Amino acid sequence: MDVFITLTINGLATGLLLFMMACGLSIIFGLMGIMNFAHGSFFVIGAYTSTFTYALTGSFALAMIAGMAAGAAIGWFTELTIIRRVYSNHVGQILITLGAFIVLNEIVLIIWGPNVIPSPTPALLDGTVNILGATISIYRLFIIGFSLVVAVVVHFALAKTRLGTIVRAGVENAEMVNVLGVNVRRVFAFVFILGTALAALGGTMIGPTLGQIGTFLISQYLLLSFIVVVIGGMGSFIGSMVAGIIVGLANNYIIWFYPPAALPLNVILMSVILIIKPTGLLGMKEAA
């Protein structure tokens, strides 16, 4: 029983981190039809920025803000310089985000070097609590709580504000929104920055759960968030959340029984869903 509780809590924490990364990917794809292959780099930019900021200042809150700001700033620059130029060009979109993938990875390596670096748990959140006989690290509970708060805030921002309405309408039909007199380009830029900032914010929290960070996280988490996006459905915020939790939990349960099977099973699940129902569990449409 206590093993089950530990696995569930850890799985929820992993799943919510995946959700933070995947929801940006999903909304960007739903709205603009761009699959951002460089999205994993933003996750890692957040991880490195926060780890170094934490080492420098000793404040984890500051580290998280710095990581998110770094992700948003680089996301803004990426949108401004390259993404904006390929909106109507499907092949160009794939090619250009792969180019961004090369460049951003090299930037990470230039700034922070190629070595895996340790990432300690913040002092305030260190330690464990006892829940029904299971020993749970406080830090995981913090991840779950914080991610849920972010999810609720973003969800209400999308559901209740005018901008959110425009974004949701844009996912349904960007052309129509444009015809109605909304500057869709500006909304695109906003969503791209939001997506990269959320990915970076997710990245700020990954370090202490693994104890170390490195560029190996880029493709690992990019793949996991592809799986989440596909399962949840392109463009669906709630779908990303549900799928993130499913993948996180499944990963942790399977790892307990037989570690090498975790990723293949997830990939197979993703392939099956893509082949029989490309709109995913909760996706509204198959984006162009």
Next chain:
Amino acid sequence: MLNNKNWLQLPSFWLILASIIILAIIPSFTSSRFILNMVATIAIAASFAISYNLLAGFTGVFSLGHAVFFGSSAYAVGIILSKFGSTPLYFAISVVVSIILAVILGLCVGYLALRLKAVYYAMITFAVAELFVITAEKWRDLTGGLDGLGFQLPEFLSGRYTGYYIAIVLFFLTVFFMYRLLNSPTGKILVAIRENEVRVSALGFNVFRYKLLSNVIAGILATLAGVAYAILNQFVVPSILGVTQTINALLMTIVGGMGTLAGPIIGAAVVILLGDWLANLAKIHPLFERWPIIFGLLYIMIILVMPGGIMSGYYRLKSKIFKSK
């Protein structure tokens, strides 16, 4: 953009003959391991990039898992030779196994995923590539894990220049095969699919089947390049299966000119020679250790400014000169 006649043509008969002769006699002028290895590496990278170009440049299918063909054949050669013994027979078996593996892989992944849209195909192939990399990293008994796998070649392959000549011969065979393929009716249909898929299928061609064919042929060509790589280096690491390896081929293709025959060759030469030069500059300033960023920026610039790469610049220049005459 490009003159229809030009982009399928080989540069010229004399140019090819000259390059065959030059490449064939290089070893009699220099026995420098460095130069021979460099030329052979370019030849192998060019063969791999040509096979990628068949998919991406001519058929319009963007795979992120193309290096799986390349890497798994290099691994097949390495594993079979090191586990069973370095004899010509086992080498032949390993090549056959690699090709069978490529056909199976190309058919399976293609059959399941080629019906999907370009983005989804890229995502699935990305996932497959990651699975192969992780398998190679974790299955230590078989692959040597992250440390890589070194192996002995059978005697008939272990001559000083054998690896070099195999790479060069494979390169010319690949170029010749592509030239014949692209000028055949099948090649024309592949290009037509890239240009307008709906129209080709309206004309009664089975687009899916042609894409599958292109996938399998490109896979076999990449497999042969992988075998040459294994012979030249006698060492394989998991990263040659990965997405980065595929993106390298994409980079070479884009720099040289996507959808042209000469593009990937020029791209491979430029990227490897320039990369080596930049890597040497790391002695002057450590920042040059991260030279791939320069290629990343160049790649983005080319996509935004000159999508046809070096070759389109060449054709533009050529047509200007001929007009002025």
